Amino acid sequence: MNIVVSKVEESRIKDIDINDVEFGKVPTDHMIECDFVDGKWGNVQIKPFHNFSLSPLTMSLHYGQTIFEGMKAYKSPKGESLLFRPLENIKRMNLSAQRMNMPIFPEKTFMEALKKLVDLDKKWIPSKEGSSMYIRPSIIATDETIVARPSFNYKFFIVCFPVGLYYSSKLKVKIETEYCRAATGGVGEAKCGGNYGGSFHPVTSAANKGYNQVIWTDESHQFLEEAGTMNLMFRIKDALVTPKLNGRILKGITRKSILQLAQHLGIQTIEKELSIKEIVQEYKDGNLKEAFGVGTAAIVSIIEQIDYQDIEMKLPESSEYANLIKEKLYNIQTQKEEGPFKWVESF
Numbered sequence: 440m441n442i443v444v445s446k447v448e449e450s451r452i453k454d455i456d457i458n459d460v461e462f463g464k465v466p467t468d469h470m471i472e473c474d475f476v477d478g479k480w481g482n483v484q485i486k487p488f489h490n491f492s493l494s495p496l497t498m499s500l501h502y503g504q505t506i507f508e509g510m511k512a513y514k515s516p517k518g519e520s521l522l523f524r525p526l527e528n529i530k531r532m533n534l535s536a537q538r539m540n541m542p543i544f545p546e547k548t549f550m551e552a553l554k555k556l557v558d559l560d561k562k563w564i565p566s567k568e569g570s571s572m573y574i575r576p577s578i579i580a581t582d583e584t585i586v587a588r589p590s591f592n593y594k595f596f597i598v599c600f601p602v603g604l605y606y607s608s609k610l611k612v613k614i615e616t617e618y619c620r621a622a623t624g625g626v627g628e629a630k631c632g633g634n635y636g637g638s639f640h641p642v643t644s645a646a647n648k649g650y651n652q653v654i655w656t657d658e659s660h661q662f663l664e665e666a667g668t669m670n671l672m673f674r675i676k677d678a679l680v681t682p683k684l685n686g687r688i689l690k691g692i693t694r695k696s697i698l699q700l701a702q703h704l705g706i707q708t709i710e711k712e713l714s715i716k717e718i719v720q721e722y723k724d725g726n727l728k729e730a731f732g733v734g735t736a737a738i739v740s741i742i743e744q745i746d747y748q749d750i751e752m753k754l755p756e757s758s759e760y761a762n763l764i765k766e767k768l769y770n771i772q773t774q775k776e777e778g779p780f781k782w783v784e785s786f
């Protein structure tokens with residue numbers, strides 16, 4: 440597959456303070472686009488950012504056959520562009536594609552094109568502490584018909600955005616016992632658009648009651664799964680505990696990296712089925728020291744209070760593990776620290 444590049448005549452960056460932009464609203468100069476037609480991917484095109492022109496019959500608009508990824512590029516102290524475990528993202532995108540009956544995208548081409556795009560727009564990568572360039576790969580179904588069947592044609596694209604410091608204030612969350620994010624045998628493990636669409640109503644209802652997020656539970660509403668759009672971690676005594684993957688939980692790359700990093704730091708990690716009952720008991724016994732959400736956007740979001748029915752679990756201030764892990768991982772991602780793993784690609 441060829442990569443064809445056409446550059447902008449003039450960059451928009453001069454009008455924008457990349458260290459002070461609203462999350463996800465200001466795209467960089469270029470984007471990647473590639474169409475799947477007649478059973479194969481065509482040339483990859485790197486073009487100036489532009490709108491699509493789509494028929495109202497476009498299938499993805501009706502049936503949600505869409506998948507996406509989320510990753511970040513950082514700038515190293517030496518000024519190089521850095522990507523954190525990008526191969527994990529394309530591998531996961533292809534798993535999502537399989538689940539959603541969509542064509543997989545070749546890994547090698549993805550990596551090559553992505554690096555070209557990031558390099559072309561590297562002046563859009565903010566260097567301010569906590570800032571980065573957010574990268575959003577996506578595949579959408581493009582057949583023009585409202586017949587309910589898998590599409591034959593698809594569009595792959597990648598757009599990028601400079602994003603500011605994700606200053607996460609501590610979260611107050613409720614354990615959700617009415618709605619589910621995902622079901623056994625469903626699409627919870629795929630990063631597909633509908634998972635988010637379906638979460639907005641429960642999250643809005645929780646927000647109206649003063650919560651920042653919900654903690655999703657399984658269909659029996661007994662076991663904890665995720666914290667909104669993040670994976671969920673607890674410190675119970677001195678162990679780092681997280682719900683084990685079960686086909687409903689999204690396989691977060693941050694989750695996986697933090698488990699590896701914690702083990703390297705000598706912290707015991709436990710992946711298990713984690714019931715509400717157990718968490719409430721550990722809280723009552725004084726063993727529940729921390730709770731936090733983990734994901735690409737904020738890396739670590741500290742949870743200060745978890746409500747379950749009329750039980751309010753207020754967690755200690757210190758957040759020792761959350762702060763340690765967040766700092767270590769951020770330092771690795773930005774190459775401020777070498778780190779024990781070969782996770783960062785620089786170019």
Ligand SMILES: *Cc1c(COP(=O)(O)O)cnc(C)c1O
Nearest residue numbers: 668669670689691692693734735
């Ligand atoms: C993307 C996502 C995550 C986090 O995954 P990362 O690879 O760590 O960014 C967690 N939960 C859900 C539902 C997600 O969509």
